[in-house]
Amino acid sequence: MSLPTTGGRVESVSVRTGLVGGEAVTYCQVDADIFPVDPTAPHVKMRVDLPYDWNRKAMMFGGGGYDGTVPDLAENVPFGPTDQPVPLARHYATFASDSGHQQSPAAPPSLDGSFGVNDEALNNFAAGDALKKTRDASLFIVRHAYGADPAEVYFSGGSTGGREALVVAQRWPEAFDGVISAFPAWNNLSEGLDLGYLAQVLSRPGAFPGPAKQTLLHDSVINACDGLDGVEDGVVSNPSGCHFDPLTLRCPGGADAGPSCLSDPQIGAVVAMSTPFRWPYRIASGETGYPGFPFLSGADMRTPFLGFGTTAPADPMPVTSGYGLQYWDQWVKYFLTRDPHHSSLDVDPRNPGKWLSRISYLSTIEDRNDVDLGPFARAGGKLIMLHGAADELVSAASTSDYYRRLHDTLGPRQTRAFMRYYVVPGANHANFGTPSFAAAWDSLSALERWAEQGQAPRNPIVSDALHDRTRPLCAYPDWPRYRDGAPDSASSFVCTH
Template structure:
């Protein structure tokens, strides 16, 4: 991989007052016509394919992230080895005024569509240009399968019936194939490799970010991993257990009761950080007991209380889940979700959903329940008619062998990132403390595993982990704190200049409040002054 730090004089000339090289409108797009129908040799990809081909190109001039820019968009297919497997569909956006850097985006859920290459990185800033508008060449793929348009977005697991498609997605094979093919096209368009190549993704994309650092430590110079579903098999088993719990008669708390729970948690824990701002800054210090909301005699008597069955369901959601058998990945459980730590119950679709799980699985059930349903049908049993609620994650019976195998490709749990660090790689890890879909406790667990392997000093040399109070999954809906931070510039400075992030500040992009972005395990405690200003807080343990 080309890790040269030479800065081209032409790029220096192009740097504007904002510090970002503009991809200027009116400049000629780089060699776009020469890419059309270009063959991508199998030899440029380190994993098996039968090559690829550019299927379409176009020169685009228009608004991107607040700027009007010109870029070449090239779509391509990477052909499978198995004729029955779908192609990997990928896209590369090549800006005029290229800053000689490249950024790959990760996907979400079950993938199946090409991410928006004109978008921002996860938890990105609202007041800065997006990567393409800064001059980054951006690229991504659908991870090797195409979603059924009739399915809810990112919730089509039917590709799991094919082994090659499964490995492309779950093991991350499509990531390296897409990276190699994209760099081939970038070299063809600009006549040189990128000086730096980065990866940014959240949720499934966050797992993909950790996958590239684990499996191909020299492939990317820097990685942004946000709310990563790194232990995908482990989480799926917990989701399956929770689907069964929530499907029990009377156990599902409807939207009104979810709001009651959320408001009660905020009332109990909001002020523990020194200020009441609807943000629980120290989730570990919040010890709300849902039994304080118990209905008289434990029966369901309305929206102002929780029945015994609903309390049991809430406790199951927020408690660690362990299984009494071994799987090949070595994982033994999942730490549960922070529904009692300030999670945003105002966005129930991601967490509980608005209706109880059932067979067939309603599209109004929680996202995680639908994810489990697809996993059982297409990954585990490979029977589209199988009742997912009939599979017990605590006692899977005949499915144990298949579960164990799937753990080897879905749990991307290698904590030895020393090869990535030795190659000069830098990793920024982000998670919202109120995430209702991927547990922040799980990311904290992975971070601690990395520290156990690399040691505190070794870890600090290449990794920063930030837990953002009040932020939920991908700023979905109306979170208590919609996180925005220029992690890409921070990563770029770290990679290029060796300057690690110092006293970063995160902004609530919905109302411009700011907070110090505290390196885990620290959290922001209010001191004095304007409660909407980061300067009024101090990072503490």
């Protein structure tokens, strides 16, 4: 059943021919608006690309951050392969939307939360309403263009898009035949509370470790834990076995003595980031905490924009602060207080005071934590979920928590019948910057074989797009342990507990 709108309109149609992922493709591009019920709410802006040589399949892409722009329909799936065509070049009809609001051109990409002052726009984004509206409108256009429905409809996304992938499987179990969810921010409010706490910690005098100290910490963790998987290759394949003590980097007397050590306030900040955060009150979603970020488990801190940032959080929040800290700042201003002048550092996630009831309400929209995907599985849906162990923006420990909850709810047999979850050692958030391991795997072909032919993924291999090496892609909770042979070959590793 479609969600309420007041209709829509095709705004433009154009025929395009060009290289898409190195392949020549001719397609019709359709831009359209979906009109809101609330006349003060923004439109949902959407786009559909219709290849002339259609393969009878459709792919919807998720967004990122606060969304606000239509994703590139010629993009690849997250952690996608570099040696295979992207979906549009495979002649998929591809579609996506801005999730129901348009980002301000003056805001950093995907960091404009100002739409949150409108309830319909908030639900379009946070609850995922725009996903179903976009899916239904896009398939109407597909039917009009080709005179037929797609044989299969898939969804792929990472980060916010990964969260959106889980939302469609939860809320509309028959809408998609298969879903790829990468590094999903599924417990969006819970993570935000942890980010808010970390913003306060990092804003304390002397607590912020600058880029040089972040590099020191990263290199120290790698040096301490790299060989735990049997080979020293710059990748910590067994992060749960890494127990790095930040006190080994303590400056003499605990006072800041330069880039070669950490002061006591900086050690406190690092420990806070890598420690689970718990709040002493109840929220309606039932969440009680966030597992923290694995900076002491081999995370790659050479991408400071996503992690710490290069400057400490402050009011106003600097654009050089970490992405997550800026995300929290927007959330406080537009989701929580709906006051653009409110300082995000004045909201204490440990003791929110008058804001508790609003936080609790927002948790019902943002924490999409219903793990009963039984209806999706019974409808024949297949789910592939991936996360990089070194993700510095969305905790891999959080996704593992989601998987364990789902596994406990449905049981091992039913879970394995429709889902695979892989943690990629050394991979960070969306292969941003120069990760230790730039994950590249043809998850789309694996999903097609599973959904269309009943062939589940078997012994998958993930490549490093920046280095000439491969690793076995181990189903969680397994990880690749070096056995013998060439250390750049997947055949030299075995998946182990």
